[in-house]
Amino acid sequence: MSTAVVWFRRDLRLSDNPTLRAALDAADEVVPLFVVDPRLWESASANRRWFLVGCLDDLDEQLEGGLVVRRGDPVDVVPQLARQVGAEVVFHAGDVGPYGRERDERVASALADDGRRVEVPDTPWVVAPGDLSTTQGGTYKVFTPFFRAWKERGAPDPRNTPRRIPVASGVRSDGVPRAPSVDADLPTPGETAGRRRANRFLREDVDDYDERRDDTAADATSRLSPYLKYGCIHPRQLLGGLDLRNRGHATFAQELAWRDFYAHVLHEWPDSAWSAWSDTLKGISVSRGTQADEHFEAWCEGRTGYPFVDAGMRQLVAEGWMHNRARMATASFLVKDLHIDWTRGARFFLRHLVDGDLSSNNHGWQWVAGTGTDAAPYFRIFNPVRQSKRFDRDGGYIRRWVPELADVEGSSVHEPWTLDGGPPDGYPEPIVDHAAERDEALRRYEAATGRS
DNA sequence: TTTTGAGTTGTTCGA
DNA sequence: GTCGAACAACTCAAA
Numbered sequence: 001m002s003t004a005v006v007w008f009r010r011d012l013r014l015s016d017n018p019t020l021r022a023a024l025d026a027a028d029e030v031v032p033l034f035v036v037d038p039r040l041w042e043s044a045s046a047n048r049r050w051f052l053v054g055c056l057d058d059l060d061e062q063l064e065g066g067l068v069v070r071r072g073d074p075v076d077v078v079p080q081l082a083r084q085v086g087a088e089v090v091f092h093a094g095d096v097g098p099y100g101r102e103r104d105e106r107v108a109s110a111l112a113d114d115g116r117r118v119e120v121p122d123t124p125w126v127v128a129p130g131d132l133s134t135t136q137g138g139t140y141k142v143f144t145p146f147f148r149a150w151k152e153r154g155a156p157d158p159r160n161t162p163r164r165i166p167v168a169s170g171v172r173s174d175g176v177p178r179a180p181s182v183d184a185d186l187p188t189p190g191e192t193a194g195r196r197r198a199n200r201f202l203r204e205d206v207d208d209y210d211e212r213r214d215d216t217a218a219d220a221t222s223r224l225s226p227y228l229k230y231g232c233i234h235p236r237q238l239l240g241g242l243d244l245r246n247r248g249h250a251t252f253a254q255e256l257a258w259r260d261f262y263a264h265v266l267h268e269w270p271d272s273a274w275s276a277w278s279d280t281l282k283g284i285s286v287s288r289g290t291q292a293d294e295h296f297e298a299w300c301e302g303r304t305g306y307p308f309v310d311a312g313m314r315q316l317v318a319e320g321w322m323h324n325r326a327r328m329a330t331a332s333f334l335v336k337d338l339h340i341d342w343t344r345g346a347r348f349f350l351r352h353l354v355d356g357d358l359s360s361n362n363h364g365w366q367w368v369a370g371t372g373t374d375a376a377p378y379f380r381i382f383n384p385v386r387q388s389k390r391f392d393r394d395g396g397y398i399r400r401w402v403p404e405l406a407d408v409e410g411s412s413v414h415e416p417w418t419l420d421g422g423p424p425d426g427y428p429e430p431i432v433d434h435a436a437e438r439d440e441a442l443r444r445y446e447a448a449t450g451r452s
Numbered sequence: 453t454t455t456t457g458a459g460t461t462g463t464t465c466g467a
Numbered sequence: 468g469t470c471g472a473a474c475a476a477c478t479c480a481a482a
Contacts, residue, residue, distance in 0.1 A: 134480060142459065142479055214461080258460080280477095328461065367460085379474050380462045387462090438463090442474095449475090 002027040003085045003168050007078060007092035008034045009100075010124055011231035012055040013191040014062055015161040018122040023091040026119075029166040031085050032063055035078065036071040036177055039099070045351045046180045047320040053179040054189025055230045060176055062191070066167035069174050074103055079110045085168055088116055093231070094123040096263045097358050098270040124228075125260045126235050127153055129267035139268040141373045146264070147257045155239040184320040186354055187226055194227030202241045209248035216311075216323045217396030222252065225355035226321070228259065235259065259360055265373050266359040273358050274343055276371035281378075284448035287339040295338045298431050299330070300348055302402070305423070305430035307413060308388035309333045311401035318401070320354035325391045331368040332382035336441040337432055342369035370445070378445040381438050388414040402427070 004027035006020050012034075014020060023030045034056055041049065060067035070077045082090055090111060095101055108118045123129065132149050133139065140146035187193070201222045205212070212220035227233045235256045242249040269277060276282065287295070298304050302313035312326030322330070327349075334345040346365040350356040366372025392398055395413035399406045404427035405413050416423040417430055 135482095136480075138480090140480085144459065145480055254460085325461080332462095374459070374479090376460085376462080377475080382461095383463065 001029065003029050003031060003087045005031045005033055005078070005082050005085065005087045005090040007074075007090055008032060008059065008067075009092060009095065009231075010229065011093045011122070011234070012059050013194070013232050013234070014059070014165070015191065015195070016158040016234050016237050018159055019091050019093045019120075020162065020165075021159050022119060022121040023089075024162055024165065026089060026091075027087070029168045031068055031081065031087065031168045031171055032059075032066060032165075033068045033070065033078070033081060034059075035074045036069060036174070037074055037103075038071070039073070041177075045353075045356070046182050047184055047186060047352060047354045048356060049177075050179045050182045051186055051189045051226055051320075051354045052230060053177055055191070055232055056176045058190025058192055058232075063165065063167055066165075066169075067173065067176070068171050069176055071174050071177075075106045075110055078107050079114055079116070081171075082111060082116050083114060085171060089119055090116065091119050091121065094120045094128060096123070096125075096129050096267045098273060101270070123263075124231050124234070125263050126150070126155055126239060126256060127260055127264075129260075129264045132264065139264060140261070141265075143258065143261050143374050146261050147254060150257050150260060151244070151253075155236050158234075158237055158240050182320075184318055184352070184354075186320050187223065189226075189230075189232070191227075191232040194224070194232030197222075197227060198224060198233050198238060198241075202238070206242070206252050207246065207248045210251035211248070213251070214325050214391050216308075216325050216392045217394060217400070219323070221324060222255075223321070225357075229355045229357050259357075262359040262363040265363055272366070272372075273362050274346075276369075277363075277366055277373055278371050278375070281369070281371050281445070281448050285339070285444050286341045288341075292338070292340055295431060296334075296340055296344060298428075299334055299338060299340075299345075303428050304333065304432075305417065305428040306333065306384040306388075306434070307395075307398045307402055307405055307416060308392060309384050311392075311398045314401040316349070316352050320352055322349075322353070323397070325387070326397075327364065328368060329382050329384060329387045329391075331365055333384055335365075335369045336381045337384070337434060337437040339437070339441065339444065342366065342371070378449070379442065381441055383438075384434060385415050 004023040006023045111118055205220050212218050242253055244250045244253055302310035304310055309330050312322050312330040316322040331345055334340050335342050342365045346362050349361055363372050367375050370376055370378050398413050404424055408416055412419050
């Protein structure tokens with residue numbers, strides 16, 4: 001009777017799971033393992049811990065209580081368990097973050113010392129990071145050629161869900177951790193909920209995704225990011241349900257490709273998680289000190305006086321999620337209107353986002369800040385009022401998230417300081433003047449790049 | 453080796 | 468109100 005360990009990390013599903021499939025093909029029975037790594041657990045936000053716990057509960061339920069949860073450093077826990085159950089091979093999916101990759105190497109070498117080995121049949125991306133190169137053999141730094149190559153590669157066929165999973169019995173489990181209490185109204189966690197969400201999106205919303213995704217009030221994005229983050233669903237499964245001749249489908253596929261692109265970038269340049277990928281703006285002046293701290297706090301709490309920005313920030317705290325359009329507008333405001341270092345904003349986003357992913361989040365921030373691969377040109381500065389009028393035409397998004405403005409009629413909701421008598425009670429005047437700060441941002445960029 | 457075409461998401465200004 | 472150009476040069480990727 002042979003036994004294999006399947007180490008689940010951010011692939012918390014049974015369907016289309018090549019890692020699980022490979023283990024089942026290789027052994028008579030499996031031990032499905034999740035390791036609560038204190039280092040990751042402590043640093044994860046309450047929102048993400050809550051969601052993760054829900055995913056584990058769902059997985060455990062599907063395994064009829066067979067999930068083995070152990071707390072501790074994976075470098076100790078995984079080899080220990082493998083030895084205990086007599087597993088020759090540990091199967092897990094690949095990771096891309098600096099910590100995860102180092103951890104995986106150490107686990108693999110600890111297992112090897114004990115005469116065991118690791119197999120990595122899959123990753124959480126459509127194309128494994130590092131697997132797509134330019135014709136010269138380099139890593140893509142520009143999205144469009146990456147996307148071309150990515151499309152040509154095509155999605156592998158989804159694997160069938162195993163009918164029966166023979167789980168080894170009698171293996172001690174510490175049990176799924178208790179969920180922390182959270183203030184946010186978070187989505188239902190787990191594979192079951194993720195599949196339901198995906199099916200609904202593919203059935204109802206993807207056809208006109210290209211036209212409606214930017215309408216913040218319509219809320220017509222997929223909202224699948226938390227499920228992708230924890231692997232409740234694999235992007236391959238979504239891609240398989242798309243017809244790329246349809247514009248909505250093609251646009252959504254492109255978003256999946258962006259997720260892959262940034263994972264590739266982080267894989268190649270691990271330091272780019274928290275420091276500028278490009279040094280062209282190395283010397284740019286960022287604001288620090290008391291006033292910057294006050295500005296940052298106002299931004300975090302959604303009281304900048306710019307309703308569209310405030311709506312986004314309040315949605316983030318309330319739902320652990322923010323509409324993509326609002327992510328760009330709020331990020332641009334922090335970097336270009338308040339001149340605050342992008343890493344501060346990225347850190348705050350990660351603390352609240354239930355989909356918080358190092359590569360997508362931080363490279364998205366670098367795109368806004370102008371320091372990333374294929375970054376926005378320096379002169380691309382979002383106007384918070386213009387964005388508001390374009391992407392929240394009737395103000396529904398603002399009125400939903402900024403109740404002080406719920407009764408403001410017409411287009412004044414985008415710029416309440418223009419009302420007679422100023423903004424309604426309880427809503428602030430703008431903390432900065434956008435036109436002036438836009439000029440200031442351009443000045444700082446010029447100074448940093450040596451242009452005159 | 454050299455050349456060529458192109459590059460997520462914007463804004464403003466002037467015709 | 469609409470439209471095109473300017474906002475910069477540079478680097479990437481492929482031929």
